[in-house]
Amino acid sequence: MIASNRLARQPLPPPSARSMLLTVIGEFLYDAEEGAWTAALMKVLGGMGIEDHAARQLLSRAASAKWIKRERVGRGVRWHLADHGRALAADGIKRSHAFLDGPSPWNDEWLVLTITVPQRKNSVRNRLNGGLTWLGMGNPTPGVWVTPHVDRARELSELISTLGLTESALVLTGNLRPGGLGNHEVVDRAWDLTDLAESYQTLLTQDGASEPGDDDELLLAYIELVSLQQRFMRLDPQLPKELLPEWIGRDGAVLFQRRREQWSAQAHAHWLRVVEESAPK
Template identity: 40%
Template sequence: MSVPVVSRRREVSGGSARSLLTTLLGEYVLPAERPVWTSTLVESLALFDVEEKAARQALSRTAAEGWLESDRVGRRVRWTLTSAGRHLLAEGAGRIYGFGSGAQEWDGRWLVVLVSVPETLRDLRHKLRTRLTWAGFGSPTAGVWITPHLSAEADAKLILDELDLSSQAMSYLATYGALGSERAMVERAWNLADVGARYQSFVDEFSAMRPTTPDGFLRAQTLLVHEWRRFPFLDPQLPAELLPAKWSGTTATDLFNELHLRWRTRAQERWSELAGD
């Protein structure tokens, strides 16, 4: 059995059929622990204006990545999550539902990673920046990467090993000293204004959403989770004392938890109807 291919870019991509399919698999298929018909997935994706051809292509490509396997029952095809697919989706669900901006306790220490890549190796520099950024690191100045999450050192080591840069890197734990401003360092390392604006857009969109029909609840719940999936990769999840005042991420976290609970039963009921349960 092939190992599923997953990338953080695909996990947070906005409107692709495959990204929406991943949300459906994680929100409805994974908890149900039973196969799902092609028609169920095609009809569900149609709620988001995904055409049947694109839906079937998304299924085929997701299966090719090792997330799904199919079998025939008469003239119909049903899909089952592979063991590796279940593992990745369960891991993603834990990340999504356990995520809360500003909720982490912090002992004041920073993980600092020093790694320098020559300007002439631009492609390698770009890969390093992209990978460390997706892992939650920020860079206040060239060659310096920081995070308040000390456990992220394992992620950094994996990235540096894969890019063959470990021998050129150093890491250490530190508290901020007397020079300069810790908050100014944070502002240079991360674009919190952009993240905050994205959170506010999430709040504006979903606080105004009022589903009333079975399809409406299914669509609203799926969109809620689909949009929320972005934030664990966009937000470095800094401790509350490092965040701007009236951080919109706190409001967004509360709204997500409230709406997910409020809409869940009606959305699951509609999914069960489509699935023929």
């Protein structure tokens, strides 16, 4: 396999090798009871530009993190999703459906978090900020995070509990009242979407400029597509039309949906062939 590099100009910074592995296992192992041979994963990761020794380290670290688990079969090793990896994949699939379907009509309710993290807990703060961004939350004023996606309250509570911050957090839902910021002022302060809009524009202007030639290229292009969608999902708060009437990100979601429908079946079929051909002789 040869790395695809379909886009001449990358709309977002490249993903880490760890992120690419999570994309592959989440997409192809989630519903695959048979798992995947080491050689199949190595071949695909190699196609994404990850060298053999780095790919083997990646698999070992993913196993230590409980993303995947080994099954020794004769002289070979087959990999399956472990419980933590399955939970991560399920969360990604759920968020992907929401991203591709677009936000539901908004009922004027916000999910609000007020929280303080001690200065000495930098690593906790970084994990919190990353988790809040994944939940689509913005930061309009110091110590306050908001999102119009009130259905993510359970996930927010789990994040706070996991980080041990329950005693310094207040979570609530409700409408804004006169006397403070209005809905659109909250949006302006909580999210700066200028760079993200430019990234979407870079993506959209290159669609169709280069098509995959054979099955190997299509499989890699599909993996790159899913990875790119995941990175856009992490950055895009997916605000409803009531708060952001014109948003290029919705055109981006349509592109991802169309390309996934176009390539998914063929990519998954070729993946199964790669797994079969990689079985120990």
